[in-house]
Amino acid sequence: xxxxxxxxxxxxxxxxxxxxxxxxxxxxxxxxxxxxxxxxxxxxxxxxxxxxxxxxxxxxxxxxxxxxxxxxxxxxxxxxxxxxxxxxxxxxxxxxxxxxxxxxxxxxxxxxxxxxxxxxxxxxxxxxxxxxxxxxxxxxxxxxxxxxxxxxxxxxxxxxxxxxxxxxxxxxxxxxxxxxxxxxxxxxxxxxxxxxxxxxxxxxxxxxxxxxxxxxxxxxxxxxxxxxxxxxxxxxxxxxxxxxxxxxxxxxxxxxxxxxxxxxxxxxxxxxxxxxxxxxxxxxxxx
DNA sequence: GTCCAGGGAATCA
DNA sequence: TGATTCCATGGA
Numbered sequence: 001x002x003x004x005x006x007x008x009x010x011x012x013x014x015x016x017x018x019x020x021x022x023x024x025x026x027x028x029x030x031x032x033x034x035x036x037x038x039x040x041x042x043x044x045x046x047x048x049x050x051x052x053x054x055x056x057x058x059x060x061x062x063x064x065x066x067x068x069x070x071x072x073x074x075x076x077x078x079x080x081x082x083x084x085x086x087x088x089x090x091x092x093x094x095x096x097x098x099x100x101x102x103x104x105x106x107x108x109x110x111x112x113x114x115x116x117x118x119x120x121x122x123x124x125x126x127x128x129x130x131x132x133x134x135x136x137x138x139x140x141x142x143x144x145x146x147x148x149x150x151x152x153x154x155x156x157x158x159x160x161x162x163x164x165x166x167x168x169x170x171x172x173x174x175x176x177x178x179x180x181x182x183x184x185x186x187x188x189x190x191x192x193x194x195x196x197x198x199x200x201x202x203x204x205x206x207x208x209x210x211x212x213x214x215x216x217x218x219x220x221x222x223x224x225x226x227x228x229x230x231x232x233x234x235x236x237x238x239x240x241x242x243x244x245x246x247x248x249x250x251x252x253x254x255x256x257x258x259x260x261x262x263x264x265x266x267x268x269x270x271x272x273x274x275x276x277x278x279x280x281x282x283x284x285x286x287x
Numbered sequence: 288g289t290c291c292a293g294g295g296a297a298t299c300a
Numbered sequence: 301t302g303a304t305t306c307c308a309t310g311g312a
Contacts, residue, residue, distance in 0.1 A: 019293060109293075116292035119310065170308030175295080212295045234293040279293075290312085298305080 003052040003061055009071035010050050011094020012043050018095050018280040020222045022108055022121045023128070023150070035128075036064055037101065038149045040137040053139060066096050066226075078274055081266055084244045085274055088281035095276060098222060102190050103183060104150040105223035110175050110210035112218070119168075124150075126167045131155050153184035175210025182208065198227045213256075221272040228272040231263040237275060240282035 016024040016032045024034035024043075031044035041054035041061070052061050062068060075093065079086040107127075112120050131151035138144040157180050164173035182188060193201045198220060205216045217232035219225065231237075233256050241259045242251045267274040 110295095112292090113294040114292060114307080115294085115309085116311080119292080122310095165308085168309065171295090171306085172308080210295065214294060218293070232293070235291085236293065283293090292309100292311095294307105296305105296307090298303105300301105300303085 001053075001055070003058050005050055005052075005067075006048055007050050007065075007067060009075065009094060010045070010065070010096060012045055012050075014092050014094035014280065015065075015096050015098070016043075017284075018092060018276060019117060019283065020218075020276065021098055021100060022117070022124050035135070035147050035149055036060075038133070038135070040135060040147050042139060055137060064099050066099055069096075071096060074270060074273055078267070078270055078277070081274075085267075085277065088277040091284070092277050092280040095280060097226070097273065097276065099224045099226060100222055101150065102193070102219075102223045102225065103153055105219050106179065106183075106205075106208070106211070107150075107156070107176055109215045109218045109222075110179060110208075111169060111172055113172060113175075113210065113212075113215060115172075123168050127151065127156070127159075130163075130167065131159055153180055156180045157184040172210060178209035179211070193225060198229050201225060201227070202230075217272075221276075229269040231260055231267075231271045231275050233259050234279075236279050236283050240278050 012032050016034070021034075023036070024032045026032055027042070029044070031042050033040070033042045037056065037060050039054060039056035039060060041052060041056045044051045044053070056064075075089050079089050108120070108124055111123055128148040128150050132148040132155065135147045135149060136144050137147060159177070161173050161177045164176055169176060183190060188204070193204060196204065201220060202216055205211050205219055206213070211219070214232050214234055217230040220227040220230045221232065238254055238256070238259060239251055241262065242248055242254050245262055246254055246258065248254050263271045263275070
């Protein structure tokens with residue numbers, strides 16, 4: 001079925017290539033196809049309309065793409081802060097922060113540690129093909145294609161450390177294994193995180209193997225937990241914050257606490273949004 | 288061969 | 301707490 005809607009602040013390229021997700025692939029016609037909540041979807045923009053084509057429901061689409069949120073308001077608010085942020089927001093004006101499945105986001109960002117985006121996508125794709133469920137789907141007029149869902153904790157817990165190593169996870173194999181086991185064994189119920197404040201959820205997530213400060217912030221921001229008062233600091237964010245504000249001649253010497261303090265003061269409780277515009281802008285313009 | 292990637296954990300002071 | 305070092309892998 002197709003769901004067609006005029007949506008403010010929605011650009012497929014900005015959404016799918018700003019580094020928040022790893023399972024959407026660009027098609028020959030410029031649209032993107034991906035799998036989320038076990039559903040298949042193609043997203044295409046034609047003039048000012050967004051065309052969602054696949055087997056996801058309207059409710060699932062509304063939720064996943066955060067369509068109930070007023071991004072124009074957020075952007076105009078952030079644009080007032082300074083010219084740098086305003087510039088990055090103009091560059092990535094079609095970004096929306098997705099509501100991604102919590103377990104998928106946790107595992108994906110554990111894999112992201114000291115890794116690069118193309119390889120992260122490749123590893124996750126292998127994990128889905130081997131441990132997820134096959135879904136056959138054909139967009140009207142086209143042949144049937146095979147897609148794979150991201151595995152549930154139970155499905156992924158079938159993988160041994162050795163299995164994971166063979167998929168190319170490297171030193172991240174034990175981390176994925178241990179955290180998957182923890183969640184699959186119900187030693188901790190992920191749903192409890194929804195009742196917590198940002199700081200409480202952060203404390204809990206940091207006890208998971210492979211979840212440090214940066215991965216933790218990404219999980220809080222990019223999953224259905226949807227916390228905007230976090231500021232993930234990776235090499236790109238450190239780079240852009242140093243170039244814009246701190247101006248240390250050796251960027252590797254910049255203290256992350258100094259960056260975090262600066263972000264708190266400048267961007268307030270929308271710092272997670274600000275971070276994503278800055279990250280996308282810096283990464284796309286320094287090829 | 289060297290450097291780098293959406294860093295985390297172990298170790299040591 | 302704070303600073304170093306090691307950790308697999310593949311592309312540039």
